[in-house]
Amino acid sequence: MSSTKTKKNIAFWLTGLGSALLIAAVVSPFASSNPDGLDRVSEDHGFDTKAQADPPSHKLPFYSVFDEYALRGVPSAVATPLAGVIGTLVVFGLAWGTGKLLVRPSGVEGSGLGSESDGADRG
């Protein structure tokens, strides 16, 4: 009984994560390229000087990996889908990890994936 419930949960989680990855990988190249933000406007209309030309994020090591939502060093057709998939997995892991660290395992039967390891590895 508990295992059917766990299976149901896993199916739901996989559907959720799967659709997020699908959106990031398949739909992202079709996103509208119309201007979408102060950053973009400043580039399009030539007042980049008002936005900081060399923002602090360019000093981070990630800047050599991602050029905004494009993975560097891969063909441009897959640069954005790959960046999207990586980003989706990173936020998934970080948000899950944040919850995992904060929420005390309740030990309730079949209460979700979070309890499958009995939480024994967490303090």
Add this chain to the structure above:
Amino acid sequence: MLRSFGLPGSPVSLLETLTGTGQPCLAMHIPDGFLSLPVSLVTWAISIALIALALRQVKVDYQDRAVPLMGICAAFIFAAQMINFPIPGGTSGHLLGGTLAGVLLGPWAGTLVMTVVFIVQAVLFQDGGLTVLGANIFNMGLVGTFGGYYLYKTLRSALGFNRWRGMAIAVAITAWLSVVVGSLVCALQLAISGTVPLAVAVTAMVGWHILIGIGEALITLVAISYVWRTRPDLLYDPPRIAAQKYPLPNLDPR
């Protein structure tokens, strides 16, 4: 008065841009350099205070079944934010997700999810400035996870808490309003920073986001409706039918 907080080095004015070149196209990820130091600091302080409160509440209030949902919700909102949909007038918008996270996970875990999304966007993908991250978290996240959540709950209670229709109307109105209010707050921050005159900022930002908010309402409604139909027990405020369909051994959140 408007410029009293402006620093000498702060951006001059967006006015020429907005009026001189035709299309004022403002969405919401603020880059470094658009907000004055005082505005950045105040918005950082507000966001950090609310995030700290959220960290504590999640520790006290949540059960571990919420944990995977936090990951899924963050993944979905991050992916959906990449998809700009065109709106009439040559600009585009994308989901913000604050209301979605708040409705799904409640204001506390919802706030943490949104915070993770904006941190990753700014740190990994240079989307939104690091110095103004506090403002971006507030405008696009906390306005929805707190303001949006509590308005949604009030409306849903008034319209029929356990009926799809009550939930749907509450979600749609709240999601739309959270985008409009978020853009208004952003406009105020820009004006107080001396970046752009108040009237121009408010007109341009709110004008576009009245349209962008419709997309927010549709996407949020589709996502929440999917959970409502498949696993209503996972909603932060589950409808009564959920308890019959998925009886839980222990309902009180400790």
